[in-house]
Amino acid sequence: MKRITNSFAGILGGFVFVVIGIVLLWWNEGNNVKNLKTTGEMDKVVVDVGSDSVDSNNDGKLIATHGKVINEQELVDSTFNVKVVSPIMKRVVEVYQWEENSSTDDDGNTTYSYNKVWDSELIDSSDFHDKGKANPKTKMYDDEVYTSKDVGVGAFKLSSNQIETLSTKANYSDFDTETISKLNLTVSTHYLTNSKNLENPNIGDTRISFVYNNSTELSVLAVQQGNTFVDFVSSAGKSVNRVMDGTHSGHEMINVIKSENNFLKWLLRFIGTILCIGGIGAILKPISAITSYIPILGSLVGAAVGLVSFVLGLALSLIIIAVAWIRFRPILGICLLAIVAALIVFLIMRSKKQKENTSVSVPEQPQPIQENTQSEQNNQQ
Numbered sequence: 001m002k003r004i005t006n007s008f009a010g011i012l013g014g015f016v017f018v019v020i021g022i023v024l025l026w027w028n029e030g031n032n033v034k035n036l037k038t039t040g041e042m043d044k045v046v047v048d049v050g051s052d053s054v055d056s057n058n059d060g061k062l063i064a065t066h067g068k069v070i071n072e073q074e075l076v077d078s079t080f081n082v083k084v085v086s087p088i089m090k091r092v093v094e095v096y097q098w099e100e101n102s103s104t105d106d107d108g109n110t111t112y113s114y115n116k117v118w119d120s121e122l123i124d125s126s127d128f129h130d131k132g133k134a135n136p137k138t139k140m141y142d143d144e145v146y147t148s149k150d151v152g153v154g155a156f157k158l159s160s161n162q163i164e165t166l167s168t169k170a171n172y173s174d175f176d177t178e179t180i181s182k183l184n185l186t187v188s189t190h191y192l193t194n195s196k197n198l199e200n201p202n203i204g205d206t207r208i209s210f211v212y213n214n215s216t217e218l219s220v221l222a223v224q225q226g227n228t229f230v231d232f233v234s235s236a237g238k239s240v241n242r243v244m245d246g247t248h249s250g251h252e253m254i255n256v257i258k259s260e261n262n263f264l265k266w267l268l269r270f271i272g273t274i275l276c277i278g279g280i281g282a283i284l285k286p287i288s289a290i291t292s293y294i295p296i297l298g299s300l301v302g303a304a305v306g307l308v309s310f311v312l313g314l315a316l317s318l319i320i321i322a323v324a325w326i327r328f329r330p331i332l333g334i335c336l337l338a339i340v341a342a343l344i345v346f347l348i349m350r351s352k353k354q355k356e357n358t359s360v361s362v363p364e365q366p367q368p369i370q371e372n373t374q375s376e377q378n379n380q381q
Contacts, residue, residue, distance in 0.1 A: 014282025021275030021313075022320055028268040029324030035261040038234035039254055046221070046250035051154025054227045062232045064250025066219035067154030075146040075212070080192065081179040082210050087151040087158070088166045089212040091144040094118040096195075096205045098125055098133040118207065140194070140206045153218050157228045162220070162243045169245075172210035219248040269321070277313030284309055308347065315343045 042062060049058060051067030075089045076082070082089075099117045104110045112129045120143060125135040151158045171190035180192060185208075188198040195205035222229035222241045231239040244253060284305045318340045325332050 011283050011286070014279040014285070017275045017279030017282065018316070019279075021272045021279060021317070024268060024275065025272035025317055025320040026324055028265060028272060029321055032261065032265045033325070033329075034234075034236040034238050035265075037236040038238040038240065039258050039261070041234050041236075042221075042232065042240065042254050042257075043251065046254065048250050049224075051156055054155050054224075056226075058224045059226065061224055062222070062250075063224045064219065064221050064248075064253060065153065065156065066217060066247045067156070069216055069218050070152035070154070071148050071150070073148040073150060075148065077144065077146065077210065079141065080183070080208070080210075081176045082172060084172055084210075084212050086170075086212040086214060087148045087163050088168060089146045089172070089210060090168050091141070091146075092120055092209045092211060093139055093141045093143050094120045094207050094209075095122065095136055095139055096201045096203055096207075097123045097135040098128070098203060099123060100125075100128050100130075100133070102129070116201075116203065134203075136204045141208060153220055155227060156220065156224075158218075158220070158243065159228055159230070162222070162229060162241065165241075166213045166218075166243060167215070167245055168211040168213055170212050170214040172212060213245075215245040217245070217247050219244045219246060219253060221250060221253040269317075272320075273314060273317040276317050277310055280313045280316070281306065281309035307350075311343055311347045315340050315347075318343070 046062050046064055047058060049055065049063045049065050051065045069087065071085065071087050074083055074085050077089070077091055080091075082091075095118070097117060097119055099115045099119075101113045101115065102110055103113075110129075114128075114130065114133055117123075122137065122139065123135050125133055128134075145164070147160070147163045149160075151163050173187075173190040175187050175192065177187070180187060183192075185192045185194055188195075188207075190209055191198065192208040193201075193206060195201040195207065198205075198207065201207075220229060220243050221232075222243075223232045229241065231241040233239050240257065242253060242257065244256065248256075287305055319337070322332075322334075322337045322340065326334065326337075
């Protein structure tokens with residue numbers, strides 16, 4: 001009975017999942033349309049320019065340029081005596097902590113598992129099921145970001161916002177041993193740590209790393225304003241202001257943005273569809289829970305509920321996507337609606353077929369042939 005009770009309690013959660021899935025899918029399609037319009041607009045107006053000089057005729061235009069990084073400022077973290085000439089440097093402080101995961105079976109029994117992970121964010125362990133798994137409440141040091149005030153790409157100057165978005169892929173490892181020793185830390189590859197063995201750390205151990213940008217060439221895609229840059233705002237209301245490592249043309253950078261948008265679009269479509277399928281599955285769960293105590297019937301109903309949840313969840317997701325697109329992309333929207341119709345027809349036909357297979361036909365019993373008795377035969381004569 002506990003399994004049935006829990007399944008009914010999960011109906012509300014199922015509705016919540018479906019609503020979240022619908023909202024996510026709707027927002028994602030609207031956002032994707034805006035992204036497509038934005039990149040299409042950028043393809044038409046972008047102007048590739050050199051960075052050796054600034055042409056005032058390009059003010060207010062979307063330009064793409066690339067050139068050598070010009071930066072002489074040394075960024076310094078005085079606590080650890082770390083010094084590097086770079087547009088940006090970050091101090092990343094990670095703590096070795098417990099991470100709790102839980103799973104609940106059909107009978108409502110919840111099991112908990114725990115992993116040890118490095119994380120720069122403190123994980124609150126006060127609500128852990130296992131009170132013996134306790135994480136630190138404070139960090140030895142805070143994360144920090146250091147940026148240069150004057151970074152150039154050829155004759156252009158990067159804005160402070162652009163500098164903050166630069167990649168930080170290079171690891172700093174030239175630590176001052178005397179300073180590190182005074183802080184009771186040791187060096188392990190590019191980490192500073194208080195751990196006795198970084199390969200086998202204890203809960204609460206800390207590791208600190210410094211990452212920075214070491215690119216010699218940068219490419220910029222933004223609107224020119226004097227000798228610096230501001231955001232490009234499309235007619236769809238999307239803002240773009242990108243700085244990438246290396247040398248790239250305007251269309252190459254736009255293609256990178258298209259790929260990122262495409263990845264995000266399909267990721268959110270997948271998540272939204274899974275939420276819809278899972279939500280409908282939770283709503284229909286009581287049906288399979290009630291029949292689960294009958295061995296053969298329970299398995300058949302459970303499989304049928306799973307199939308129905310998948311088909312209905314997929315159909316609902318496609319309807320949301322189709323309706324969102326039909327205003328902006330009518331042909332695609334109509335095609336998606338056709339697919340939904342095909343799924344619904346498939347579901348109806350399969351349901352009818354299952355009913356036909358499960359129905360038991362009772363054959364007509366032949367009427368017994370009555371033999372005349374001898375007396376009846378005599379009377380007839």
